[in-house]
Amino acid sequence: MTEIRLTNTRTRKKEAFVPIDPANVRMYLCGPTVYDRAHLGNARPVVVFDVLFRLLRHVYGPDHVTYVRNFTDVDDKINATALARKEAGAPGTLEELIRARTEETIGWYHADMDALGALRPTQEPRATDYIGAMISMIADLVEKGHAYARDGHVLFRVRSYTEYGALSGRSVDDMIAGARVEVAPFKEDPMDFVLWKPSDADLPGWDSPWGRGRPGWHIECSAMSHALLGASFDIHAGGIDLQFPHHENEIAQSCCAHPEGQFARYWLHNEMLQVEGKKMSKSLGNFFTVRDLLDRGIPGEVIRFVFLQTHYGKPMDWTAEKAAQAEATLRKWRALGAGIDPAPSAAPEVIAALCDDLNTAGAIAALHRIADPAVLVASARLLGLLEAGMGDWAAAPEADLSDLAAKLADLRVKAMDTKDFAPVDALKSALVAAGVEVRMSKAGVELLPGPNFDAAKLEGL
RNA sequence: GGCGGGUUGGCGGAGAGGUUACGCAGCGGAUUGCAAAUCCGUGUAGACCGGUUCGAUUCCGGUACCCGCCUCCA
DSSP states (O other), X not given: OOOOEEEETXXXXXXXXXXXXXXXXXXXXXXXXXXXXXBHHHHHHHHHHHHHHHHHHHHHOGGGEEEEEOBBOOOHHHHHHHHHHHHTTOOSOHHHHHHHHHHHHHHHHHHHHHHTTOOOOSBOOBGGGGHHHHHHHHHHXXXXXXXXXETTEEEEOGGGOTTTTTTTTOOHHHHHHHTOSOOOTTOSSTTOEEEEEEOOTTSOOBOOTTOSEEEOTTHHHHHHHHHHHOSEEEEEEEEGGGIIIIIHHHHHHHHHHOTTSOEEEEEEEEOOEEETTEEOOTTTTOOOBHHHHHHTTXXXXXXXXXXXXXXXXXXXXXXXXXXXXXXXXXXXXXXXXXXXXXXXXXXXXXXXXXXXXXOHHHHHHHHHTOOOHHHHHHHHHHTTOSOGGGGGGGSOOOOOOHHHHHHHHHHHHHHHHHOOOHXXXXXXXXXXXXXXXXXXXTTEEEEEEOTTOOGGGGTTO
């Protein structure tokens, strides 16, 4: 059995990956809050852990991996959008408008992530479908003394979980010293976080033992991962910015509610995507969406390639230059592999690189060294590149240039005699300006439409 | 203030305690009427200062700078 090694944030070490049950390897990735188009930063964990999903399927078999990625469809930004639509006169109840907004956003998300070549997870639970499970879990935490109700809120009692802070390497006292926590009168301790909060008439809400309200953000991942993957599962992944407080809180909730389980055994965190050296973030306002790039003509496969050129554990700067280089490389490889059946298996160097903590940059380096196109295609596909369904963008434009080729050849033959090459060069320049690649050799003239081919510029030649 | 990550040749970016990373660009050559494409060849890299070692860019310690988390965020 191929050994996969992964950097486990929980232990801060690169460890051999040993699944609880090789017949059902289980992975959970924190998914998007569906209030708007996914920005480019949202796409990094999707692509990175898609490669992990593919690798796990390769090693354990396609039917032996369960990959869960949630949709957070309870969120104040969604509520705000729906409320704004309602106030603008949109028909339907607030709940219906919220549903419509999240349905719309999920559709966008799927389209955008599909364009990046990400496989759909095995399951994509929506938070609103698990409210009952969350309420039960919260009630259980209250029962066990790990949570308390105050004024319609339910709060997790951080001091009741001695391991709190282990994942992110901080202590409760240090964090309080940092004094960046929301102080609220109903909290026993400033670090306590919300499991349930009351909803007024303008907000979506569900009936609960604590009145009509809605869940806090962290509880959904604990409830859904437990429902779909059990009290112990293999991998929990997400962006490094979720390490604290989101994942810390998930661990606290899950381990206190299900002390019989271990929750997630391997924690994987990807570093942030940057743009011009800064993190892409909503508060900085420097973010753009995946759709923005796709609309600008940058193929999803190119975005994917750029992502995978940097190890997931390092910050990655998005630049136009990288995209251009990636596009050139992919064009070359696609031309090389056109019409070729992939080899039965990927190159061992590529598999070895991926098994070494998902070294996608190393894997791409190995791809450059593969001489056999069939092996190249098979190996690239393990990374989700050179897939059959993604390559239309790289196909040469259809054009019949045989008349022009004949004309150029004729001019050239004449020029050989007269030694006046000006007419040949004039036609050649015009062709190049129209995006045609001109190849002249002793054997003859060949014209190939290139990436920037523009048939309109050929008129009159 | 607390916690964490980073710093490699013109650019991007890996691995390995001692031998060419790789890609792109550049340069030289083959080829071409000239080019393009292709092929061949080509790099004075490892932030700084110490330490361990026969030997460190690779391990350890410190310094500087950059970045992230601690607040919605992937």
